């Protein structure tokens with residue numbers, strides 16, 4: 001089941017090892033303190049440091065330890081609700097604005113990586129979104145047919161009879177291609193951002209947890225595990241790892257574990273048969289699987305949710321391998337070389353949120369689709385801190401909801417997952 005050199009950490013860390021701890025003294029005072037050194041925090045830091053603000057980024061673990069080096073590396077527009085769902089709750093203009101931000105986040109990510117010459121295997125490979133039954137194929141086809149004017153993204157349908165030109169399986173009922181979606185090596189992207197933040201003059205300190213934030217007449221006094229730092233402005237960039245440091249935000253994000261494996265290297269011709277076009281792949285199940293080839297096309301990186309409660313990567317690995325071999329029976333005896341997990345941050349309205357209260361800024365709640373959006377909203381936050389008009393985003397205007405009795409522990413997760421599994425099993 002596991003290779004001899006099996007690793008219980010992200011496959012991506014083999015190419016981009018976590019940064020080693022450096023003995024950097026905590027500054028006494030900064031203009032901007034950013035808590036969380038993932039895509040959100042680093043993109044914010046690049047803006048504020050380039051804008052000549054004295055910028056400090058801290059992370060409770062090593063920089064990038066959170067989702068930003070653990071994800072599947074699938075880059076999309078990140079907006080989960082459909083246009084019509086958003087229109088029903090927020091009205092047409094708002095629905096437009098939200099989808100427009102999604103598009104911008106996708107283009108921003110590709111442009112940034114190209115313009116800043118980040119070496120992170122970014123490629124516009126397109127997504128195959130596979131239908132797990134005929135009803136879902138027809139639903140996808142209607143969505144592709146009825147694309148809202150101004151949001152035509154070149155999506156098209158691939159019927160089941162032609163599916164093998166996209167994916168070497170008969171398990172699905174066809175699917176939709178979204179040609180603009182991309183793949184990236186997430187940890188190499190993060191490493192590139194770390195370099196850019198350093199170059200811009202930001203100080204980044206790992207293993208430095210923020211423990212308490214106090215407002216005072218000079219801004220903020222933040223107690224960390226390495227001492228106290230004074231900051232004019234503070235950015236919270238903790239997403240799925242948002243904790244009791246910010247109880248108000250903790251009540252608004254729902255941390256849910258997502259699990260990933262990498263297979264051992266596959267023969268070239270087998271990879272060509274299974275994933276001939278190098279697409280990123282997802283499916284229409286409620287409890288979704290997402291997968292793709294590794295950047296060198298040697299392995300399949302396969303992610304999803306395999307248990308009702310949270311589990312550990314040694315247990316989730318074999319279960320994901322089993323699900324993978326149901327899609328590709330050729331992989332029944334293929335071993336797993338890496339298995340890992342991370343916490344995504346869902347929200348009650350399935351949208352990401354950005355806000356500011358007297359100098360305390362935040363962006364979070366990417367609902368498992370933040371590779372593009374986290375960096376984009378981090379950049380926006382950085383611009384807001386600089387007081388730039390362009391920093392405003394529609395996500396500043398949407399109420400960040402919570403629910404009665406919710407304090408940060410998703411007690412409703414198990415029943416919800418059971419319900420979603422049940423719906424998937426009904427095949428509707």
Ligand SMILES: Cc1cc2nc3c(=O)[nH]c(=O)nc-3n(C[C@H](O)[C@H](O)[C@H](O)COP(=O)(O)OP(=O)(O)OC[C@H]3O[C@@H](n4cnc5c(N)ncnc54)[C@H](O)[C@@H]3O)c2cc1C
Pocket residue numbers: 035036037038039040041058059060061062063064065066067068069070071072073074075076078208209210211237238239240241242243245258259260290303341342343344363364366367368369370371372374
């Ligand atoms: C397994 C998995 C697969 C995913 N796959 C995809 C995908 O394919 N496509 C996609 O678009 N999105 C995907 N995502 C989501 C995406 O990775 C995230 O939305 C994105 O990385 C969020 O970045 P971030 O910087 O906001 O948060 P993170 O990268 O999670 O960073 C938050 C950081 O805050 C730190 N922190 C928390 N509390 C404190 C504190 N008190 N003091 C100091 N530091 C603190 C944490 O240590 C952490 O490093 C996936 C996520 C997971 C977990």
